Amino acid sequence: MMFRLTLLVFLLAGPVLASDRVLTIGGALTEIVYALEEEARLVGRDTTSTFPPEAETLPDVGYMRALSPEGVLSLAPDLIIADEGAGPAEALDVLSSARVPIVMVRDEPSADGLIAKISQVAEALGVPDRGAALAARVGADLAAARTQVAQLSGEAPKRVLFVLSTQGGRILASGTDTAAAAMIELAGGVNANTGFEGYKPLTDEAVAAMAPDLILMMDRGGDHGMATDALLALPAFAATPAAQNRAVVRMDGLFLLGFGPRTAQAVRDLSGALYGS
Structure with missing residues (x-):
């Protein structure tokens, strides 16, 4: 917890909104960046980021739970958006020491967690309005799907x-x-x-x-x-x-x-x- 609080303090002090070299660690986070139409800012992704297909053309820094800080830093990101399960902790320590802003996104598998995830990614990228619009669309689609499910089951x-x-x-x-x-x-x-x-x-x-x-x-x-x-x-x-x-x-x-x-x-x-x- 202390490590993540340290990251958060640095994140708030850093020039996150001006970031134009973004690295995503986590397949869902990469999808969200594309859904927000901010993919032009991506310089890399992790192995779990396989959708949309064009994401696989980005440099791959490895599996999200076995990151190499050298591989991550070689892409010179000015913002890392990472799933809370990313690691190991030693790699994140090195990245923090290198003063790379990191946003750790909570991964709660629920409808509310999905909406919060979208909002957090959008805030990190400085596009909260796009995030609100995407969250509204995704939330409405999920609500409609659950209505259909209730009828089927x-x-x-x-x-x-x-x-x-x-x-x-x-x-x-x-x-x-x-x-x-x-x-x-x-x-x-x-x-x-x-x-x-x-x-x-x-x-x-x-x-x-x-x-x-x-x-x-x-x-x-x-x-x-x-x-x-x-x-x-x-x-x-x-x-x-x-x-x-x-x-x-x-x-x-x-x-x-x-x-x-x-x-x-x-x-x-x-x-x-x-x-x-």
């Missing part, structure tokens, strides 16, 4: 288990207090796993007892993206309603979990997969 919401990884046949799944849990709720589903916060491994018996109607995963390759036939054949899933109905949904991670400007569409897509549209 009815009184029999489906149980959804978000699986982060199946590496080695072990199920690493979301509990409560995660972006995945928030999205499941927004889409009209019920989080099948409420036994813990965050992400933890589950035993086969625990997964079977949860009886998920649908398995939700990120759309990615490797062991994290086990093929559907192999996934449903795992002992953990074989007897579940999800396996019986072959109900597996894979979505782009940033789209599903980023809580950026496209969140309302992600809610619609997930709800449609759950209940039809």
Whole structure:
């Protein structure tokens, strides 16, 4: 906390509004900069910043939780807008010592958190009016999506288990207090796993007892993206309603979990997969 307070004091004293070399650390933050039509000021981004596609043409400073201060400073940014999960702390210490203004943006996976995120990015860029307009559009779109969800889900919401990884046949799944849990709720589903916060491994018996109607995963390759036939054949899933109905949904991670400007569409897509549209 003391480190972030130090950053904030420096940020308020620095020439943030005059910044024209902006680096974003966090995929949703990069999306917001583009949605604000301020992308001409971007000089770099992190590996999670994959949308819009043109963002991938920017220099990549690495994964947001494993930043190299040398790589960041090589782009000579005069403002860094970073997700609160960015790090490690040692890298942020070096950047602070180099007197680079840093805005740490809170990442709260909720409708209110999304609006606050937009407002904070817009304030950092000195375009609060654009931020207010974007927040109003995104908020209205999300409200409309939630109305549609309520009509689709009815009184029999489906149980959804978000699986982060199946590496080695072990199920690493979301509990409560995660972006995945928030999205499941927004889409009209019920989080099948409420036994813990965050992400933890589950035993086969625990997964079977949860009886998920649908398995939700990120759309990615490797062991994290086990093929559907192999996934449903795992002992953990074989007897579940999800396996019986072959109900597996894979979505782009940033789209599903980023809580950026496209969140309302992600809610619609997930709800449609759950209940039809």
